[in-house]
Amino acid sequence: MLRFEQVSKRYxxxxxxxxxxxxxxxxxxxxxxxxPSGCGKTTTMRMVNRLEEPTAGRVLFxxxxxxxxxxxxxxxxxxxxxxxxxxxxxRTVLDNTATxxxxxxxxxxxxxxxxxxxxxxxxxxxxxxxxxYPDQLSGGQRQRVGVARALAADPPVLLMDExxxxxxxxxxxxxxxxxxxxxxxxRKTVLFVTHDIEEAVRLGDRIAVYGQGRVEQFDSPAAVLxxxxxxxxxxxxxxxxxxxxxxxxxxxxxxxxxxxxVHLADPMERAVARMRADGARWAVVLDENERLHGWVPAxxxxxxxxxxxxxxxxxxxxxxLPLGASLKKAFSMMLQYDAGWIAVxxxxxxxxxxxxxxxxxxxxxRSIDADAQDVPRAEVAFxxxxxxxxxxx
Ligand SMILES: Nc1ncnc2c1ncn2[C@@H]1O[C@H](COP(=O)(O)OP(=O)(O)OP(=O)(O)O)[C@@H](O)[C@H]1O
Numbered sequence: 001m002l003r004f005e006q007v008s009k010r011y012x013x014x015x016x017x018x019x020x021x022x023x024x025x026x027x028x029x030x031x032x033x034x035x036p037s038g039c040g041k042t043t044t045m046r047m048v049n050r051l052e053e054p055t056a057g058r059v060l061f062x063x064x065x066x067x068x069x070x071x072x073x074x075x076x077x078x079x080x081x082x083x084x085x086x087x088x089x090x091r092t093v094l095d096n097t098a099t100x101x102x103x104x105x106x107x108x109x110x111x112x113x114x115x116x117x118x119x120x121x122x123x124x125x126x127x128x129x130x131x132x133y134p135d136q137l138s139g140g141q142r143q144r145v146g147v148a149r150a151l152a153a154d155p156p157v158l159l160m161d162e163x164x165x166x167x168x169x170x171x172x173x174x175x176x177x178x179x180x181x182x183x184x185x186x187r188k189t190v191l192f193v194t195h196d197i198e199e200a201v202r203l204g205d206r207i208a209v210y211g212q213g214r215v216e217q218f219d220s221p222a223a224v225l226x227x228x229x230x231x232x233x234x235x236x237x238x239x240x241x242x243x244x245x246x247x248x249x250x251x252x253x254x255x256x257x258x259x260x261x262v263h264l265a266d267p268m269e270r271a272v273a274r275m276r277a278d279g280a281r282w283a284v285v286l287d288e289n290e291r292l293h294g295w296v297p298a299x300x301x302x303x304x305x306x307x308x309x310x311x312x313x314x315x316x317x318x319x320x321l322p323l324g325a326s327l328k329k330a331f332s333m334m335l336q337y338d339a340g341w342i343a344v345x346x347x348x349x350x351x352x353x354x355x356x357x358x359x360x361x362x363x364x365x366r367s368i369d370a371d372a373q374d375v376p377r378a379e380v381a382f383x384x385x386x387x388x389x390x391x392x393x
Contacts, residue, residue, distance in 0.1 A: 001027040001157065001189040002048060007057035009043050017043040019213035021057070027156075028187035034200035035210025035236070041193040045159050048191065049078045061157070076104060079150030079158040079188075083165045086146070087134040093119065093145055094130035100153040118148040123178055140171035147179065151186075160192045164199070176202055197237055201225065201248055209233050221248040226371040246328035246364060251321060254378040255363035256344055256353025259284050264293055264314060268307035272298055284343065284351065285314040292320055292343050292351050320345050323352060327364055330355050 002025040009018040017040040025031045033041040046052040047059050050071045058065045066074060087096045097115035106114070116126035122144040134142055143163060150158055164175045180203065183190065194200050200207045201221040209217045209224060216236075217229035225245040228234035237244065260283040262271040275283050275298040285293045294317035296310055307313075319333050320343040333342050334357065341354040355363075363377070370377040 001025055001029075001062060002191065003060040004044070004047075005057050005060065007044075007047065007054045007059060009040070009047060009052060010055045016213050018047070018054075021213075021215060023208060023215060023218060025189055025191060027189055029205045030183055030188075030190040030192060030203060031206050031208060032192045032194055032200035032204035033208045033210060034194055034197055037195060039210040040213045041195075041210055042161055045161055045191055045193055048157070048159055049075050049080060076100060076153055077155050077157065079153070079155040081146045081150045081158065081160045081163040083162040087142060087149075089134055092131050092133060093124070093137070094126060096134065096145060097148045097152055099149055104153055114152060115148070118151055119145070121151070121182065122148045124148070138171075139167045140175060143167060143175055144178075147182075156189060158188045158190045160190060162193055162195070165194070172199075179203070198244065201244055209236060222367065223371050226368040242364070242368075245368070246331060247326050249327045249364060249367045250324045251327060251330060251344055251355060251363070252377060253323065253352060255355060255359055255366075257341075257356060257359050258353050259341070261286060261351065262296065262310050264288065264309065264311040266310045268296075268310055268313055271296060271310050272307070284354065285310055286351060290351065291349060292317065292345065317343065319343070321355070322347070327360055330360055331357075334360075 002023075004021045004023040007018060007021040008016065010016050019040075021044065023031075023044075033044060035041055043052055047054050048061065048066065050066055050069075053067070058067065060066070061069070061074070061078075087093075088099070091099075094112055094115050097118055098111040101111035101114055102108075116130060119126040119130060124141060124144055129137065129141065129145075134145070137145065143166070146163060150160075164172045164179075167175065176199065192200075192203060194203075201224070204221055206219060207217075207221055207224050208215045211232055217224055217233045219229075222245060224233065225237055225241045225248065228237055228241070234241075260271075260274045260278045260280050262274060262283045262285055264285060264287050271283060275281065280298065282295050282297045285296050287293045294315045296314045317337075317339070319337045319339060321330055321333065323344055323346055325344075330342050333339070341356045343354050344352045346352050366377050370379070
């Protein structure tokens with residue numbers, strides 16, 4: 001959808017902001033450009049909507065050189081969100097959002113209706129916020145209006161230049177999550193500039209790590225964190241990249257351990273026998289609908305005729321994760337619930353297995369090896385530790 005071919009930009013004073021850039025962004029892909037201040041990210045972006053012209057090479061939009069487009073028309077097909085949102089102070093939120101539909105000649109009621117839908121989409125109730133003026137909004141709300149406005153004409157491409165840079169970290173994370181949710185529905189082609197590697201990793205399908213005017217690595221977040229292309233990238237992503245990687249590595253079926261599974265209605269005696277046979281100190285307990293109920297420890301009752309049913313001994317375990325959740329989420333849940341394991345469920349809430357600190361660590365290592373060997377994670381052979389036993393309660 002977007003392609004940079006040997007693009008360079010030298011400003012009049014001789015500054016080379018972008019140096020022989022080659023980059024392609026597929027339709028529906030979100031690419032983050034990340035790098036230190038002054039490395040050429042913004043210049044890269046502004047060459048797409050022709051706020052800057054390259055001094056060499058060309059930028060293609062939908063297969064055509066942007067230089068061939070009328071700049072005004074081009075910009076209507078490319079949404080642009082910047083940090084200093086640039087809302088018109090004397091226009092209401094609704095009118096600000098309707099700016100581009102107006103420019104496109106839509107009738108006023110239609111433009112305002114579209115604006116109201118978009119405000120809703122970005123989490124601002126148009127009935128509450130539509131008639132306010134920008135200075136009556138919080139920073140986070142202004143950023144939302146900026147995103148709504150950029151989406152108003154439903155452009156296929158969005159350029160976002162540090163759109164969440166000016167808000168505090170909590171609001172920022174919320175805006176990021178909302179944007180990810182929106183993007184999952186809209187599948188726009190997005191170029192997203194940030195100087196924050198965490199943000200780049202969370203949002204990007206791929207990340208372009210900029211050095212001075214050049215892209216040092218262009219790859220998936222997991223690959224950038226797991227196998228930095230050179231020392232520059234390694235130092236930019238930081239020594240805690242293993243930890244950062246947790247947030248981009250999903251839980252897969254092959255990561256899960258299979259403790260014994262018993263049901264609430266089972267006789268406890270039989271359940272204890274199962275656990276003994278497996279050498280396990282506890283079992284997962286499911287209810288009559290095969291839904292997760294919790295767990296039962298083996299030491300609780302030695303079994304025997306008078307032990308009754310599992311239901312009498314079972315304990316609730318509320319925490320669970322869907323398959324595909326990040327390892328980071330699994331880890332933080334283990335800490336939050338002070339739990340030695342977390343159940344993982346499929347889309348229909350069926351129990352699939354558990355993740356323990358041991359299997360989580362193993363999954364992380366396997367995903368790093370998988371990238372290094374360029375094979376799926378499930379195919380990575382492990383040479384050191386055996387699969388750890390399910391942790392004790
Ligand atoms: N109009 C201009 N004239 C001359 N030099 C410029 C101009 N605009 C940008 N530059 C220089 O080009 C280089 C790249 O700037 P650019 O704004 O693209 O970087 P950036 O990575 O977006 O930085 P930041 O994260 O600080 O916004 C910088 O050295 C900057 O000073």
